[in-house]
Every structure is written in C-alpha cells, then in structure tokens.
Amino acid sequence: MQRRRFLAIVANLAVWPAVVACSRTATSGLNLTVASSLNNVMQALDKAYQSRTQTPSASIQAGGSGALAQQIIDGAASDVFAAADHAAMDKVVAANLIDASVVKVIAHTALVVAVRPGANLLDLAALATAGVKVVMADQTVPAGKYGLTLLKNLAKSYGADYAANVTANVVSYEANVKAVLQKVSNGDADAGIVYASDVVSLGDKIKVLTIPAGSAVIAEYVAAPLRYAAANAPDFVDFITSDRAKPIWQKYGFTA
Amino acid sequence: MPTKNRMMLLLALPLLALLSLPLIGLLGRSSASEVWLALGSSAVHDALGLSIITSFITVALCILLGTPLAIWLSHGQHPWTTLVVDLPTVLPPAVAGLALLSLFGRTGWFGSQGLLLAFTTTAVVIAQLFVAAPLYVRATVVALNAIDDDIGHAAQIDGADAWQVWRFITIPLAWPGIQAGIALALARALGEFGATALFAGSLPGRTRTLALAIYVAAETDPAAAIAMSVVLLFTAMALLFFMKNNTVVA
Numbered sequence: 001m002q003r004r005r006f007l008a009i010v011a012n013l014a015v016w017p018a019v020v021a022c023s024r025t026a027t028s029g030l031n032l033t034v035a036s037s038l039n040n041v042m043q044a045l046d047k048a049y050q051s052r053t054q055t056p057s058a059s060i061q062a063g064g065s066g067a068l069a070q071q072i073i074d075g076a077a078s079d080v081f082a083a084a085d086h087a088a089m090d091k092v093v094a095a096n097l098i099d100a101s102v103v104k105v106i107a108h109t110a111l112v113v114a115v116r117p118g119a120n121l122l123d124l125a126a127l128a129t130a131g132v133k134v135v136m137a138d139q140t141v142p143a144g145k146y147g148l149t150l151l152k153n154l155a156k157s158y159g160a161d162y163a164a165n166v167t168a169n170v171v172s173y174e175a176n177v178k179a180v181l182q183k184v185s186n187g188d189a190d191a192g193i194v195y196a197s198d199v200v201s202l203g204d205k206i207k208v209l210t211i212p213a214g215s216a217v218i219a220e221y222v223a224a225p226l227r228y229a230a231a232n233a234p235d236f237v238d239f240i241t242s243d244r245a246k247p248i249w250q251k252y253g254f255t256a
Numbered sequence: 257m258p259t260k261n262r263m264m265l266l267l268a269l270p271l272l273a274l275l276s277l278p279l280i281g282l283l284g285r286s287s288a289s290e291v292w293l294a295l296g297s298s299a300v301h302d303a304l305g306l307s308i309i310t311s312f313i314t315v316a317l318c319i320l321l322g323t324p325l326a327i328w329l330s331h332g333q334h335p336w337t338t339l340v341v342d343l344p345t346v347l348p349p350a351v352a353g354l355a356l357l358s359l360f361g362r363t364g365w366f367g368s369q370g371l372l373l374a375f376t377t378t379a380v381v382i383a384q385l386f387v388a389a390p391l392y393v394r395a396t397v398v399a400l401n402a403i404d405d406d407i408g409h410a411a412q413i414d415g416a417d418a419w420q421v422w423r424f425i426t427i428p429l430a431w432p433g434i435q436a437g438i439a440l441a442l443a444r445a446l447g448e449f450g451a452t453a454l455f456a457g458s459l460p461g462r463t464r465t466l467a468l469a470i471y472v473a474a475e476t477d478p479a480a481a482i483a484m485s486v487v488l489l490f491t492a493m494a495l496l497f498f499m500k501n502n503t504v505v506a
Contacts, residue, residue, distance in 0.1 A: 066476040087476075133375065135457070140476040171375035172457025173464075175472045183457065187362040188374040 197253035326396035349450020399433020
C-alpha cells in the first residue's frame with residue numbers, strides 16, 4: 001500500500017514538467033522571445049504598442065539570449081527575437097530564420113557594479129580587497145564577457161593587478177545576469193557586475209557603483225522579426241525603435 | 257498470464273517511450289568525438305569530480321542520518337513527520353534553494369549568526385541532502401514496513417538478541433528496498449541542480465557540479481552541453497550499476 005503511494009508520488013513528479021509546459025496561456029498576440037534583461041521593458045513596450053494599434057497583448061518568453069536562439073532554431077514559436085548581443089542573433093540568422101537585413105540595434109545599457117546594502121564597499125577599488133564576495137556572469141554569456149572587459153578597463157585606473165584581484169574574489173559565475181543580481185540583492189554576495197537596466201527597478205534594495213566614462217562598457221541589444229512571423233511583427237520592431245518608444249526605454253535604464 | 261503481461265507491456269509502451277526516447281535523442285545529437293573532447297577538458301573534469309565526490313558524501317550522510325529516521329518512522333504512525341520528509345521531493349528546486357538560503361544565507365537564521373555556507377562545497381552537499389535524503393528515507397521505511405514482525409519475534413524466541421535480529425534478519429530482508437533508496441538518492445544528488453544554483457552558486461572546482469556546468473554551457477554552446485549530458489548519463493548509469501553489484505550484505 002505504502003509502496004503504491006510512493007510510486008504515485010514518483011509518477012506525479014514525472015508528469016509535472018508536462019503540466020507546466022501546457023500551462024502557457026494561449027493568446028493571439030505576438031510571440032516575443034527576449035533576453036531576460038529585456039523582460040520588463042518589453043512588457044511596457046508591448047503595452048504601449050497595444051494601446052496604439054488595438055492588438056491583443058503579446059506573450060513574452062524571456063531567457064538567456066544564447067538559449068533562446070537555440071530554442072528558436074529548435075522550432076519554438078516566435079515572431080520577434082530580441083537578443084543581448086549580436087552573437088545570439090547571428091546564430092538565428094545563420095539558421096536562415098531571420099533575414100540579416102532586418103536586424104536592428106534597439107537599445108544600449110551600461111555595465112555597473114551592484115552592491116549589497118550594508119557591504120563595506122565604497123568605491124570600485126574596494127572590489128579588489130581580499131575577502132569581498134563578488135559574483136559575475138559566466139564568461140560564456142554576454143554579461144560575463146562584458147564584465148571581464150570592464151575589469152581590464154578599470155585596471156588602467158586601479159593598477160595592473162586589479163582584474164586578477166577581483167576575479168580571485170569571485171565566488172560564483174552565474175549562467176545569467178538575473179542570477180548575479182539575485183545573489184547580491186538577497187545579501188549573500190557583496191557585489192556583482194550587472195547591467196544598469198537591471199538595477200533600475202530595485203531602488204534602495206541595492207547600491208550602485210557607476211563606471212567612469214573612460215572605462216565604461218556598453219552592451220548593445222538587437223531585435224528582428226522572424227522570417228515566417230505574424231504580419232505585424234516588423235511593425236512592432238519599427239515601433240520599439242521609434243522616438244515614441246524612447247521614453248519607455250529610458251524609464252527602464254536603457255538608452256535607445 | 258503471458259497474454260495479460262503482454263497487454264500490460266502494450267499499455268506501458270507510451271511511458272516507456274517517453275522515458276527512453278529523449279535520452280536516445282540526446283545520444284543521437286552527440287558525437288563520440290565531442291564527448292571525447294568534453295572528457296578531456298579540465299572544466300568537465302572539475303565538474304564531474306565535484307559531482308561524484310559530493311554525491312557520495314550525500315549518500316553516506318543519507319545512510320548515516322536517514323536510517324535512524326527511517327527506523328523511527330517504520331514504527332507506528334507519524335503523519336506529520338512523514339509529511340516533513342515527503343515535502344522536499346515535491347517542492348520545485350528553486351523553492352528548495354530559497355528555503356536553504358532562508359536558513360544559511362547571510363540574512364538567514366544561521367547565516368545571521370555567522371554560519372555562512374552559501375558559495376561553499378558544503379552548501380552543495382546540503383542542497384543535495386535536502387532533495388535526496390527523503391527518497392532514501394521513504395524507500396527504507398517502505399522496505400522496513402514490509403517485513404513481517406513475526407520473523408524477528410521467532411528469532412528472538414530462538415535466542416537472537418536485538419542486534420542479531422537487526423543484522424541478520426531486518427537488514428537482509430529490507431535490503432532490496434534500502435538499495436533502491438540508495439540508488440534513488442545517488443541519482444537525485446548527481447542530478448541536483450536548482451537548489452544548488454540558488455544556494456551554492458557556480459564556481460568551477462568548488463560549487464559548479466556537472467549539472468550546473470551543463471546549464472551554463474546550454475546558454476552558448478549546446479554541443480558542449482549535450483556532450484557533458486552524455487558524460488553525466490553514463491556516469492549515472494555506471495554508478496547505479498556499480499551500486500547494484502557491489503553493495504551486497506555479506
């Protein structure tokens with residue numbers, strides 16, 4: 001009897017992913033596949049687009065750009081792909097699912113250092129102090145690559161050992177930038193390298209060290225309609241690159 | 257009887273296909289040369305080594321700490337304790353990670369007292385133990401409950417002491433179930449991902465187990481991720497096979 005109950009639990013666990021996969025609500029709006037750092041701003045942009053065109057609301061699929069590109073190539077339904085770097089976009093273009101000529105730069109955001117409130121970190125130099133817990137994105141994802149470039153840039157101001165000393169303080173290389181921020185905002189890490197747009201919504205839950213202009217690293221976001229997308233997909237991409245969309249981008253910490 | 261069983265196999269086929277085809281697909285997508293390349297990379301060495309070591313520590317702790325709990329649970333009714341033991345297996349991995357952080361994170365109960373475990377290998381083991389131990393305990397309880405008490409009583413009448421009953425009757429009779437529990441716990445520990453990602457972080461050589469390395473690679477290098485998945489698949493198969501054939505009660 002008990003064994004049967006146990007097996008029932010195990011069987012339940014087995015079907016769980018299927019249940020979760022089915023629970024995505026069906027809409028007749030656009031399917032937007034966006035880098036996780038674009039999730040919030042895309043919702044706002046979609047809202048503005050809806051009220052302008054009276055179209056149904058889009059369903060947004062957010063994640064790491066590289067993984068999303070792979071999902072699209074593997075057949076995930078998508079009308080517009082917005083990526084955090086050119087590499088992910090190029091993969092979808094190479095798979096012949098996006099026409100290279102319609103890829104547009106949609107926004108920029110700068111790298112910043114997010115600091116846990118209460119951490120004794122007053123400036124960027126303090127990141128190299130032994131014992132500080134630093135979290136970065138893994139160097140295989142855009143935020144991680146940008147982060148290493150940033151450390152190299154800062155080494156010009158803070159000494160040749162700076163980059164090595166900071167990386168020696170790294171306690172975790174996360175798979176995406178949201179995970180970096182989560183580890184800083186919940187207080188387990190002292191500092192993390194993230195995008196300016198990521199920290200906008202956090203207010204005083206986080207302290208932000210901005211990077212001097214001479215060392216700044218800027219991430220570039222690109223978007224494009226898929227080749228076999230809904231008819232209004234190109235119109236949506238035009239909208240998010242229009243002057244009308246600029247204030248929305250700015251509100252969410254991007255420069256458009 | 258054989259016809260009835262063949263009927264059952266027919267009914268079982270959809271699930272059997274669902275369980276086996278994705279893994280076969282995984283193998284189909286990988287190539288021997290890529291798997292070989294993955295096996296040669298130091299990143300995979302570190303991650304695989306860490307996975308195996310932490311999983312074995314976890315299983316040892318499961319047996320050490322889980323067996324007394326299982327014995328206690330097998331005597332009498334303990335619905336609340338049973339619920340506590342069952343809960344981690346039904347929690348989504350992220351919940352397990354957040355729960356562990358509420359205890360050992362910097363702002364957690366123990367964390368705020370100075371016991372900071374986040375980002376350590378210990379955190380990896382604790383995360384694995386949290387999700388794997390319930391499987392061991394449940395399987396062991398079921399195995400112990402299935403034993404007829406009369407056998408032990410008969411042995412006691414014949415002069416066996418409590419230890420002898422335990423050693424020569426209870427354990428051998430419960431062994432197949434306990435063994436299944438060990439295998440389940442080992443497999444779960446080896447595959448543990450969500451709680452580890454949230455609680456222990458992902459530092460190569462210290463907290464980045466193979467499951468986490470696969471997740472990171474899946475972002476940008478699916479071929480490497482698939483190759484590592486195949487490595488994990490065969491490691492799990494080898495370990496389960498090894499456990500089945502070498503954990504025999506003398």
